[in-house]
Amino acid sequence: MNTRSRPRQHRSTALLTLAGLALTASLVSGPAALAAPAGSGSAISAGPRVGAGEDTTHELAPGLTHTILKLGDRSAVYPWTVQLTLPSGDPGVKDSNVSTQEIAEGVNAQLRETGLDARTERVDSLILADAGGYLGHRVRVGAFAAQKDATSVLAAVKTAGYGAGTWYTGWDGDSARVDQADGPLDVQVLTVDPRTFRGEVEATFGQDIESTETTSAMAQDSLAGVNAGFFVFGPEHGAPGDPAGAGAYDGRILSETVGQRPALVIDHRYGRARVERLTWDGSISSGALEIGLDGLNRVPGLIRNCGGVGDSPTDAPMHDVTCNDADETIAFTADFGPATPSGSGRELVLDPLGKILEVKTSRGTVLAEGQTSVQATGSNAEELSQFAASTRYVDVTNRYLDEDGHVLRMTPHTQVLNGGPMLVQDGQVHVSAARDGMVHQDNPGMFYGWVHQRNPRTLAGIDDQGRLVLITADGRQTGSVGLSIAETAQLATELGLRDAINLDGGGSTAMVVGGQLTNSPSGGTERAVGDAIVIRKRVA
Secondary structure: OEEEEEEEOOOOOOOOOOOOOOOOOOOOOOOOOOOOOOOOOOOOOOOOOOOOEEEEEEEEEOOEEEEEEEEOOOOOOOOEEEEEOEOOOOOOOOOEOOEOHHHHHHHHHHHHHOOOOEEEEEEEEOOOOOOOEEEEEEEEEEEEOOHHHHHHHHHHHHHOOOOEEEEEHHHOOOOOOHHHOOOOEEEEEEEEOOOOOOOEEEEEOOOOOOOOEEHHHHOOOOOEEEEOOOEOOOHHHOOOOOEOOOEEEOOEEEEOOOOOOEEEEEOOOOOOEEEEEOEEEEEEEEOOEEEEOOEEOOOOOEEEEEOOOOOEOOOOEEEEEEEEOOOOEEEEEOOOOOOOOOEEEEEEEEOOOOEEEEEEEEEOOOOOOOOEEEEEOOOHHHHHHHHHHOOOEOEEEEEEEOOOOOEOOOOOOOEEEEOOOEEEEOOEEOOOOOOOOOOOOOOHHHHHHHHHOOEOEEEEEEEOOOOEEEEEEOOOEOOEOOEOHHHHHHHHHHOOEEEEEEOOOHHHOOEEEOOEEOOOOOOOOOOEEOOEEEEEOOOO
16 A cells, blocks of 8 residues: 655645635525525635645555545634524425524514524525525524533523524535634545556445445445445335435446436446436336336335426425325336335236246235346236236336437446536536425425535546546534535535536445545444445456
């Protein structure tokens, strides 16, 4: 292993200054934002910038490096506060940390009447490709040196009838607040050069699709790995561990896309990669008979992150929302888990050649190696029964298509991981938060908490040399404040990425090197996730 360490120098374009992204008071099309009060414009500076410190780069193998970056002011300390959940004032909109100025000022006045040191704060977001601007006002109480010092005030706020929690103000994504700009940030980078690396870059879901495993477990006996795509989190939303979007492993498509959200496509064992917006279609057929598929390897009726067809409440991508459809046809492989989902409906069990072995009058079966099945629910169940009565063999096909409608070529080394939003396109910051489902008409807290505020992040991209770059940034800690999505995109450009995509972050963010977890998970312990990108020595 080769190691080099050097003081990190200031650059002519400081990291995360977000140059050129000045905020105006106008609302860019994104329904998460509220109408701005007149005369309330403010200029933006942003993000934790490069400061004096150390970066260390290790060569893990020819063509593969691991870099540790210690960014920002390592001594910066910010106050804790109590942050309220405010009423939206609209029965069709969820309460959140931001609301209208009128509502915020009314709540603030009530709290001050009880003797609490409450204040209102205007919240502006950087203007992104399709969202941002004025988000509303929030209410906070007090400023404390430590989280425990806010306990009594938190209790008083709850007694006054409001939901609230303690909050470290260093985690704010408020770019207009220059006092927040230089917080400490721990970043780690894996760089794979497909021109010289001679191992294998793989995507893996672990033992099966319907269960979760830690990135550490999936990256055992490997050179390195990071967590990857979004996944179902909780049985009420489907099968925990199931990719909530595209998922292809070693050339096999095992999960459908969420609308046309971006995906990381790795199309060579040495790590050649690109970012693509993909769609999916699939069908079962026999001769002239054909039935369209709604999905792959997931619980029928539950569509995490939405983006399907004919689903409720929307066909558009909606991040962290579960859409529903009572009438679905879903194909399964033995990769799903010990058994397919049980319940009412129909299920065809097929042998490796597509011969119908059994037509079940309810769903749920154990698939032997090489077997597949097709389930149908609601009105689709009768359609599947009639289909099965007309044939003995079934051809199950599915594919990804790019934005031009071309079929994505799959090889034994093709890996596809879901993500979003897009961060960088053709070397320019291009954050598509609304298009990729992070702006919710009925929940302003989604954009505020998920996009605007600082969180742990995992991202991936490709630089101008064609290298695959995998990045983690720790967050929700006083020693590493994390990144807003805008700051994440700017980090990607400062690290030289031509195209970049956000992957699953928050408590999922994890990097493993040499079998050891090298970052600091925000939850204190490593979270089990749906899939991971793993870099291995090539097996002869």
